[in-house]
Amino acid sequence: MLRRAGPSLRHFLLERNSSAGHSSCSREAKMSRPVQARRLEGIDKNIWVEFVNLAATYSKVNLGQGFPDFPAPDFLTEALRRALGGGNHMLHQYTRAFGHPPLVKVLAQFFEKLLGRDLDPMTNVMVTVGAYQGLFCCFQALVDEGDEVIIIEPFFDCYEPMVKMAGGTPVFVPLRPNPPKDGKLMSSADWQLDPAELASKFSERTKAIVLNSPNNPLGKVFSREELGLIAELCVKHDVLCISDEVYEWLVYDGKQHIRIASLQGMWDRTVIIGSAGKTFSATGWKVGWVVGPDRLLQHLRTVHQNSVYHCATIAQEAVAQGFQRELMLYGKPESYFVQLPKELQQKRDWLVQSLDGVGMKPIIPEGTYFLVADISPFKSDVPDVPNSDEPYDSRFAKWMVKNKGLAAIPLSAFYSEAHKNNYTNFIRFCFAKEEATLKAASDILQKWKQEKTSS
Amino acid sequence: MPFRHKNTRRIEGLDSNVWVEFTKVAADPSIVNLGQGLPDISPPSYVKEELAKVAAVDRLNQYTRGFGHPSLVKALSQVYEKVCGRKIDPLTDILVTVGAYGSLFSTIQALIEEGDEVIIIEPFYDCYEPMVKMAGAKPVFIPLRCKKDGNSASSADWVLDPAELANKFNSKTKAIILNTPHNPIGKVFTLEELQVIADLCIKHDTLCISDEVYEWLVYKGNKHIKIATLPGMWERTVTIGSAGKTYSVTGWKLGWSIGPEYLIKHLQVVHQNTLYTCPTPLQEALAQAFWVDYKRMDDPDCYFYSLSRELESKRDRMAQLLKEAGLKPVIPDGGYFMIVDVSTLNVDLSDLDEKQPYDYKFVKWMIASKKLSAIPLSAFCGLETKKQFEKYIRFCFIKKDSTLDAAEVILKNWNKQTG
Numbered sequence: 001m002l003r004r005a006g007p008s009l010r011h012f013l014l015e016r017n018s019s020a021g022h023s024s025c026s027r028e029a030k031m032s033r034p035v036q037a038r039r040l041e042g043i044d045k046n047i048w049v050e051f052v053n054l055a056a057t058y059s060k061v062n063l064g065q066g067f068p069d070f071p072a073p074d075f076l077t078e079a080l081r082r083a084l085g086g087g088n089h090m091l092h093q094y095t096r097a098f099g100h101p102p103l104v105k106v107l108a109q110f111f112e113k114l115l116g117r118d119l120d121p122m123t124n125v126m127v128t129v130g131a132y133q134g135l136f137c138c139f140q141a142l143v144d145e146g147d148e149v150i151i152i153e154p155f156f157d158c159y160e161p162m163v164k165m166a167g168g169t170p171v172f173v174p175l176r177p178n179p180p181k182d183g184k185l186m187s188s189a190d191w192q193l194d195p196a197e198l199a200s201k202f203s204e205r206t207k208a209i210v211l212n213s214p215n216n217p218l219g220k221v222f223s224r225e226e227l228g229l230i231a232e233l234c235v236k237h238d239v240l241c242i243s244d245e246v247y248e249w250l251v252y253d254g255k256q257h258i259r260i261a262s263l264q265g266m267w268d269r270t271v272i273i274g275s276a277g278k279t280f281s282a283t284g285w286k287v288g289w290v291v292g293p294d295r296l297l298q299h300l301r302t303v304h305q306n307s308v309y310h311c312a313t314i315a316q317e318a319v320a321q322g323f324q325r326e327l328m329l330y331g332k333p334e335s336y337f338v339q340l341p342k343e344l345q346q347k348r349d350w351l352v353q354s355l356d357g358v359g360m361k362p363i364i365p366e367g368t369y370f371l372v373a374d375i376s377p378f379k380s381d382v383p384d385v386p387n388s389d390e391p392y393d394s395r396f397a398k399w400m401v402k403n404k405g406l407a408a409i410p411l412s413a414f415y416s417e418a419h420k421n422n423y424t425n426f427i428r429f430c431f432a433k434e435e436a437t438l439k440a441a442s443d444i445l446q447k448w449k450q451e452k453t454s455s
Numbered sequence: 456m457p458f459r460h461k462n463t464r465r466i467e468g469l470d471s472n473v474w475v476e477f478t479k480v481a482a483d484p485s486i487v488n489l490g491q492g493l494p495d496i497s498p499p500s501y502v503k504e505e506l507a508k509v510a511a512v513d514r515l516n517q518y519t520r521g522f523g524h525p526s527l528v529k530a531l532s533q534v535y536e537k538v539c540g541r542k543i544d545p546l547t548d549i550l551v552t553v554g555a556y557g558s559l560f561s562t563i564q565a566l567i568e569e570g571d572e573v574i575i576i577e578p579f580y581d582c583y584e585p586m587v588k589m590a591g592a593k594p595v596f597i598p599l600r601c602k603k604d605g606n607s608a609s610s611a612d613w614v615l616d617p618a619e620l621a622n623k624f625n626s627k628t629k630a631i632i633l634n635t636p637h638n639p640i641g642k643v644f645t646l647e648e649l650q651v652i653a654d655l656c657i658k659h660d661t662l663c664i665s666d667e668v669y670e671w672l673v674y675k676g677n678k679h680i681k682i683a684t685l686p687g688m689w690e691r692t693v694t695i696g697s698a699g700k701t702y703s704v705t706g707w708k709l710g711w712s713i714g715p716e717y718l719i720k721h722l723q724v725v726h727q728n729t730l731y732t733c734p735t736p737l738q739e740a741l742a743q744a745f746w747v748d749y750k751r752m753d754d755p756d757c758y759f760y761s762l763s764r765e766l767e768s769k770r771d772r773m774a775q776l777l778k779e780a781g782l783k784p785v786i787p788d789g790g791y792f793m794i795v796d797v798s799t800l801n802v803d804l805s806d807l808d809e810k811q812p813y814d815y816k817f818v819k820w821m822i823a824s825k826k827l828s829a830i831p832l833s834a835f836c837g838l839e840t841k842k843q844f845e846k847y848i849r850f851c852f853i854k855k856d857s858t859l860d861a862a863e864v865i866l867k868n869w870n871k872q873t874g
Contacts, residue, residue, distance in 0.1 A: 030717050031662065031690065032660055035662070035718060035721065036566060036724075037564065037566060037567060037721075038568055039568065040565065040725070043724060046727050048727075049521070049727070065518065067517040067518050069514075071513040072513070077511070081507060081510055084503060084507045085507070089497040090495065092707065093494060093705045093706040094705045095706060097474070129553050129730045129733070130730060132729075132730050133729060136728070136729045136730065140463065140465065140466070141463060142460065142462075143463065144464055162728055165728050166463070238459060268458075269460070283516075283518045284515060284516045284517045284732075284735030284736060285516065286734045295460075296460065299461075299462040299463070299466065299470075302466045302469055303466060305474075306466070306469055306560070306582065306586055307557070307560045307586075308560065308708070309556045309582070310554065310556075310708055311708060312553075312706060312708045312734055312737055313706035313707075313708075314706065315734055
């Protein structure tokens with residue numbers, strides 16, 4: 001039985017036990033036993049915390065974190081204003097936990113069109129706090145201790161810690177670059193899975209594969225053949241597919257985004273994840289959704305009702321109206337889903353030109369609002385540190401934001417620990433930015449190049 | 456091939472939920488809904504106006520800081536520094552979450568795991584049990600007991616037995632969940648009662664998860680005391696608050712966890728791996744609302760106090776109506792719920808579904824025959840204790856006058872109809 005220790009003795013004991021480096025909390029008393037749950041092991045680090053801080057402190061031009069610096073479309077902010085001004089103050093209260101009825105209804109209508117199948121808004125759709133929480137629900141609902149989950153590298157960084165937090169084992173398979181022989185710039189299409197390698201990753205413990213198409217950070221838009229390959233393996237091994245399609249509307253050069261759930265045998269084993277933040281350039285609204293068969297979504301509902309329960313009502317109301325507009329304008333030139341990719345394609349081309357012009361080699365993305373560039377010609381500016389734990393591209397990106405004021409994200413951030421040093425010459429730029437921002441980035445790069453050639 | 460993809464073990468048995476059952480039923484507009492705890496009164500106008508203003512600012516439609524929008528955590532730290540009388544670092548001691556619900560989840564996922572026991576005081580806000588189970592831990596229940604031998608007139612009559620409570624603590628006890636003011640009874644724990652809990656937490660080196668969402672809703676003669684302010688408690692307590700309850704905006708789904716850095720940092724890790732960041736415009740609007748009230752925290756017009764006064768008169772009206780209908784309400788010292796002993800009515804429901812507790816059957820009967828909804832209290836109890844509480848139902852009184860008028864009509868006519 002513990003005796004209640006006097007404050008000075010207790011404090012002394014806790015001081016001895018507390019870890020170094022946090023001067024403010026080593027003076028504070030703490031509990032004497034370890035507090036955190038084991039599920040947090042190995043998932044506490046997060047590159048965004050560091051890089052967002054760096055960008056906030058040093059950057060003059062921020063092409064790092066993925067969010068637009070142009071406004072959300074008028075019709076969306078208008079919808080919010082209308083909802084607020086409409087006098088229905090019940091929009092400030094709880095709505096249906098699994099999704100505000102007007103939103104799930106219009107999402108069901110939309111996705112019925114896109115998938116070519118009937119959808120029940122109450123059981124085939126659930127609204128989440130951003131696609132991020134949709135992903136969380138998938139892993140918590142479907143991945144148990146000992147399950148393996150295949151993750152394609154490079155990947156949106158949260159997949160790995162979410163799999164681990166669910167007690168699962170991430171199994172990585174890389175997209176491998178096959179540069180064109182004619183010396184032209186690479187396209188994201190040149191990064192491909194090796195079919196035999198992919199097949200070898202499926203085992204009897206494989207529960208799911210995470211697919212992200214269009215892919216962040218490369219911008220790859222998986223082709224029908226590539227999706228067919230993945231689908232075949234899923235069906236053969238009875239594996240689920242968690243399909244992160246947040247950039248579904250951002251595809252360029254007339255390419256088509258193909259939904260794996262529409263392939264043979266896939267609807268019953270796929271959860272599709274979407275995002276209002278990416279769809280409507282309003283990342284701060286944190287409205288996302290999952291679409292899938294009831295027998296999978298029912299488990300996501302259980303996780304949702306035991307973790308956040310409801311999502312904010314008014315944002316859902318406004319997004320529903322945004323979708324109503326898009327449903328009416330579907331396929332027409334005024335549709336935001338037609339205009340946004342058009343605008344972004346121009347920005348993409350502009351940034352590609354800027355980077356190519358200074359000697360950085362961009363990989364032309366088929367989709368998303370990211371592109372990855374090879375910074376090898378600029379390597380000499382940032383001395384390599386032998387035996388450093390930190391991958392080169394990470395040090396390069398940090399040096400660049402501090403010394404040039406240009407923020408970008410190192411590609412190694414999107415790789416597992418074991419593979420962080422496989423591609424150390426690439427950084428990711430976000431081009432969902434105003435012309436002025438992209439021009440300012442170009443100016444920084446031009447100046448930098450001039451400094452190099454003149455020195 | 457049979458479909459092998461079942462639910463994970465962590466959510467086994469956690470799929471059903473009293474709300475899913477009862478909110479559907481009460482969605483019928485002809486029913487006077489005093490069930491689910493959501494206000495049908497309007498939030499204060501300046502709160503709505505702040506959100507309208509924010510909608511016009513472009514950058515507020517994009518991501519903000521993951522652990523909490525800077526202006527919001529700053530406002531929260533100021534408000535709570537004043538209340539707690541201690542320095543609160545907005546960046547390390549606070550996490551903004553999706554409702555207090557999200558704070559409960561983040562706290563439990565961060566600090567509770569398999570092998571742990573967590574003490575839950577019955578009746579309890581229903582999510583505590585499934586959240587503890589989802590974390591792989593074992594809920595250990597202890598009931599509030601009516602010290603007046605079943606004849607309770609006030610929430611203060613419901614108390615913990617100190618010896619019984621002490622027996623629930625052992626070396627596996629990781630935390631106790633405290634909810635004050637209490638949902639559903641409305642009890643406001645006194646300093647003495649909190650000291651008993653604090654002494655045990657310190658003695659057994661356990662955490663305290665203090666759900667204080669109704670912290671501003673305390674009625675005359677009562678004071679809300681934060682257990683984290685008791686000696687030895689700051690370092691082991693996570694205190695949870697709610698914008699929904701503070702500003703009558705349950706649909707904004709913003710809440711917060713406040714505590715020492717070395718605990719909050721683990722909640723932040725959970726948060727960065729679950730939803731990463733909360734909506735920006737709502738956080739900014741909430742921050743602005745907090746500044747308005749922070750500036751008048753010494754003024755009775757502060758919404759924190761004016762809402763409480765408004766609700767006290769609704770509480771009194773509700774209690775009066777229930778008594779006139781022959782029911783026995785337990786007058787709450789805080790919160791916006793009132794529990795009512797319905798056994799005095801002797802409604803015979805033996806022909807209905809045997810398996811459900813009496814209060815479930817009563818509420819369903821009341822919805823169908825009286826067009827009035829409430830929530831059965833046994834939904835807020837562990838399995839063993841359901842029998843103790845099945846004669847009670849819970850009413851929510853944060854309702855506009857016309858709703859209470861409609862309830863009045865039903866209650867006045869209650870005895871004019873038979874069963």
